[in-house]
Amino acid sequence: MEVLLLSIKEQLVALFPAVLQPLAGHLLSITPVLGVFAGCFALTTVLERKALGRIQNRFGPNRVGPAGLLQPVADGLKMIFKEDIVPLKADRTVHFLAPVLLATTALLVFSVIPFGQAPDGRHLVPVDLEVGLIFFFAVGSLAELAVFMAGWSSRNKYAMLGAMRAIAQMISYEAPMLLSVLTVVLISGSLSLVDIVGTQAGGFWHWHVLTPWGAAAFLLFLTAALAESNRSPFDIPEAESEIIAGHMIEYSGFKYALFFLAEYLGLFAMTSLAVTLFLGGFHPPIPQLAFVPGPIWFFGKFVVIIAFFIWIRGTLPRLRMDQLLQLAWKFMLPMAVVLLIVAAAWHRISLTWGPVFGWLFCSPPVIMAYLMLGRGGAGKKGGPRVYRYVN
Amino acid sequence: MSLTFAIIAAIVLTGAIGLSVLRKTVHCVLSLTIVFFGLAMLYIRLDAPFLGFALVLIYVSAVTILILFTVLLTRNREIETDVSPYSRGSIAGLIVGGSVFAGLIWMIYRAPLSRGITELESPASVKSLGERLMTEYVLPLEVIALLLTAAMIGAVIVAMKDPG
Numbered sequence: 001m002e003v004l005l006l007s008i009k010e011q012l013v014a015l016f017p018a019v020l021q022p023l024a025g026h027l028l029s030i031t032p033v034l035g036v037f038a039g040c041f042a043l044t045t046v047l048e049r050k051a052l053g054r055i056q057n058r059f060g061p062n063r064v065g066p067a068g069l070l071q072p073v074a075d076g077l078k079m080i081f082k083e084d085i086v087p088l089k090a091d092r093t094v095h096f097l098a099p100v101l102l103a104t105t106a107l108l109v110f111s112v113i114p115f116g117q118a119p120d121g122r123h124l125v126p127v128d129l130e131v132g133l134i135f136f137f138a139v140g141s142l143a144e145l146a147v148f149m150a151g152w153s154s155r156n157k158y159a160m161l162g163a164m165r166a167i168a169q170m171i172s173y174e175a176p177m178l179l180s181v182l183t184v185v186l187i188s189g190s191l192s193l194v195d196i197v198g199t200q201a202g203g204f205w206h207w208h209v210l211t212p213w214g215a216a217a218f219l220l221f222l223t224a225a226l227a228e229s230n231r232s233p234f235d236i237p238e239a240e241s242e243i244i245a246g247h248m249i250e251y252s253g254f255k256y257a258l259f260f261l262a263e264y265l266g267l268f269a270m271t272s273l274a275v276t277l278f279l280g281g282f283h284p285p286i287p288q289l290a291f292v293p294g295p296i297w298f299f300g301k302f303v304v305i306i307a308f309f310i311w312i313r314g315t316l317p318r319l320r321m322d323q324l325l326q327l328a329w330k331f332m333l334p335m336a337v338v339l340l341i342v343a344a345a346w347h348r349i350s351l352t353w354g355p356v357f358g359w360l361f362c363s364p365p366v367i368m369a370y371l372m373l374g375r376g377g378a379g380k381k382g383g384p385r386v387y388r389y390v391n
Numbered sequence: 392m393s394l395t396f397a398i399i400a401a402i403v404l405t406g407a408i409g410l411s412v413l414r415k416t417v418h419c420v421l422s423l424t425i426v427f428f429g430l431a432m433l434y435i436r437l438d439a440p441f442l443g444f445a446l447v448l449i450y451v452s453a454v455t456i457l458i459l460f461t462v463l464l465t466r467n468r469e470i471e472t473d474v475s476p477y478s479r480g481s482i483a484g485l486i487v488g489g490s491v492f493a494g495l496i497w498m499i500y501r502a503p504l505s506r507g508i509t510e511l512e513s514p515a516s517v518k519s520l521g522e523r524l525m526t527e528y529v530l531p532l533e534v535i536a537l538l539l540t541a542a543m544i545g546a547v548i549v550a551m552k553d554p555g
Contacts (some may be wrong), residue, residue, distance in 0.1 A: 131517060134441060
């Protein structure tokens, strides 16, 4: 499949004159990514609504098309034909640029994710950057700017409040997320996602998730990914019951759809990164299954994590702002620092004595750190909330 | 001067002009991000992609957000647009700015770096950067780390409420 895709691309690029060939090559790499992830977005919305419906003891969308599968088409058409309203006092330029910037950055981050590898060693990746991981986070962090632009330009206090909440949350969770990713960088010794996937080839026992530091870092990463993409239980930036829809409140029609799209694409990007960093990317779990193409493995793991996210969304209640920030700064950040040290120790121990000793020496500190940070922190500050002004 | 450089220079200059001409402070900060973007592109063009993306990561997201928060927290209202942008000190400012610019140009032309630019065989790899940081430049790195820690603790102490 990878060979087929790559040769289709080469054939098509050869049709263009030599001057346009680099441009055509990039366009041909971009188009499938755009198509596949936009399709994923459409399917995920309907799947999510159906799954949430089942969790809440109802059916979910089941009217449009077979089993409600054409629901996203109906939603998209509705969004396009809605009137595009801009508030009178709004800053028109910034108000327009915010969703554009957000959607652009949400799409750009996919350009460094490897989706497969041909037997001759070529990778199915739009751009193989040496600093791919830094690129991912640099572009991903532009979303904060876009959210601010949306909140500020709307001239609405709910929009501004929502934007402030979103930015505080994104900045807080970026630190533990980067630190948990750094453990993988430490072990693989590279910032290129292609190289990081390469170190996990040859069976599931090579995956980073199956190490003491990797399992913990994977969970930290998933939590931070939920927070970064403003999903439940971290959805206070757009809490419907408090500030309606946060920074998106003054957007209607297709601009709102763009925000919605960017949110899901951000989630997909985080999921793809989690698959690439911890779950072996496009590599099969056992080498004997290598006849199944890489993209299928990649999207299989991708769907599992997305299903996990939907399940979390249907299960957990929303956190309070102080709980949210405490979790980030008092638990996740120190935990990630501990994991960084443990990963360094694992590297040394498992290289000299083998992975059994690595497990023996590296899992106690992780469990100890979890117990001390989790339970110890809860003992002091947790407990029922005191309503100072009511009592 | 290559075409790429011309495009990048145009982007940086557009941002810089916007930064000094636009009336609303938030607009100025947003055009500052355009300048940062241009500089990052320049780094990437000069085969230092790590530096370029680190610039985007730190300046465009973190520093800009910090500036925006400062602007929003220290100012209750936007300055109304009736005030003339040309204050009394603008001529003096023009002279000072012009002389600084001329001095910079003079210094850059005198510097040995501006002549004899050599192409690198390969882009500066992250690995060599890290090795340099851990061997040759380990003392400056540690000093910067200490300085940042001191600044962070200082900020916490300034922001901390008096317990008594």
